[in-house]
Amino acid sequence: MTDAPAPLADPHLVYDPVAGDGPKDVVILGSTGSIGTQAIDLVLRNPDRFRVTGLSANGGRVALLADQAHRLRVRTVAVAREDVVGALRDALAARYGAGEPLPEILAGADAATQLAASDCHTVLNGITGSIGLAPTLAALEAGRTLALANKESLIVGGPLVKALAAPGQIIPVDSEHAALFQALAAGTRADVRKLVVTASGGPFRGRTRDELANVTVEDALAHPTWAMGPVITINSATLVNKGLEVIEAHLLYDIPFDRIEVVVHPQSYVHSMVEFTDGSTLAQATPPDMRGPIAIGLGWPERVPDAAPVFDWSKASTWEFHPLDNEAFPSVNLARHVGGLAGTAPAVFNAANEECVEAFRSGALPFNGIIDTVTRVVEEHGTPRPGTSLTVPDVLEAETWARARTRELTARTASAEARA
Structure with a gap:
């Protein structure tokens, strides 16, 4: 165990690119999403600790982005959609005083990547999906501390991320990985026997595969404990999100897949656990709220x-733990298989899933069809060539193929169901 490569995320190592007094300069990518808005709330409550210098968003919520930029007095605003630049400029002008300089505006597919490399201490990558890979690589290459909520960039580009990241440069922001990060601070790598990743079980916990056949999009979006975006919420319903987190834990902490366990914990109080070789298990627990993990990502080691929020220990409560039903939810075992294949296989898995989620949301694919289709695309992709170095073009090519093939399969499914 001691001869394993150094982990990407290590609570014992502190990477400080811009040491000094005063608040940390922070860039927030995906500022109008769930992670971004909660991060901004945390920053506004702690102006002595953090100062936001740049924001990025896709561009679908221009008014909110302009409000955020004005409240935080940022230097730069980035939008992926070039067609909203005019509306964004007008929204900013309406909020700033006469003669007050407006923030610089970056626009286009590479805008978030440019912002990730800008002058700051920490980049919080809260973008959803594999489009977060380029900003992740840019932040690491520029020497910024990376508070990583965009798990997909690590999953699809694991070797690329690992090649760029300095020890301690990545701080995980997912609630599960922030929990593991904190628990791992209690021992050395040689002390670790197992990582235990908790899952709420989503809205369909306890149902059989047959009982999942006709669930609706509204059913899948009704998560019992977390308020998240639609893609992540549906990924939680299929437990694909938990499969992605198993791959992420493997990459972050260099723990073999056979020593990463998933357990269902409906209350979502315990966010994950570390079992040590002496028999001790350390659990990190808070009420379900992403501000805690975000604070770890932005503030560590402080x-x-x-x-x-904290628990009210004067009130009785029950915390349950159940084994994962791998028959009803095969996505975690599929993710372990994909993670073991490595290479472009995780990119194919993730891209196929993103396409399937959209097909499910549009009514073109039944719920069980999500993981069935992802499994078929992964199988058709095959086993990566051993010893092949991964490149960004490799990832993009694999994703393009996986998306196209998934669309072909979902179109066939939709056509067959229409005929039936």
């Missing part, structure tokens, strides 16, 4: 007081 903790941010009152970042997240």
Whole structure:
């Protein structure tokens, strides 16, 4: 165990690119999404600790982005959609005083990547999907601390990320990986026997595969404990999100897949656990709220007081743990298989899933068809050639193929169901 490669995320190592007094300069990617809006709330409550210098968003919520930029007085705003630049400029002008300089605006597919390399201490990557890979690589190459909520960029580009990241440069922001990160601080790598990743079980916990056949999009979006975006919420319903987190834990902490376990914990109080070789298990627990993990990502090695709610220990509560039903939810085992294949296989898995989620949301694919289609695309992709070095073009090519093939399969499914 001690001869394994150094982990990407290590709580014992602190990477500080811009040491000094005063608040940390932070760039927030995906500022109008769930992670971004909660991060901004945390920053506004802690102006002595953090100062936001740049924001990026896709561009679908221009008014909110302009409000955020004005409240935080950022230097730069980036939008992926070039067609909303005019509306964004007008929205900013309406909020700033006469003669007050407006933020610089970056626009286009590479805008978030440009912003990720800008002058700051920490980049919080809260973008959803594999489009977060280029900004992740840009932040690492520029020497910024990376608070990583965009798990997909690590999953699809694991070797690329690992080649660029310095020890301690990545701080995980997913609640599960932030929990593991904190628990791992209690021992050395040689002390670790197992990582235990918890899952709420989503809205369909306890149902059989047959009972999942006719669930609706509305059913899948009704997550019992977390408020998240639609893609992540549906990924939680299929447990694909948990499969992605198993791959992420393997890459972050260099723990073999056979020593990463998933357990269902409906209350979502315990976010993950580390079992040590002496028999001790350390669990990190808070009420379900992403502000705690975000505070770890932005503030580590310091903790941010009152970042997240706490338990009322004067009230009785019950915490349950159940084994994962791999028959009803085969996505975790598929993710282990994909993670073991490595190469472009994780990119294919992730891209196929993203396409299937969209097909399910549009009514073109039944719920069980999501993982069935992803499995078929992964099988058709085959086993990566051993010893082949991964490149960004490799990832993009694999994703393009996987998306096209998934669309072909979902179109056939939709056509067959229409005929039936």
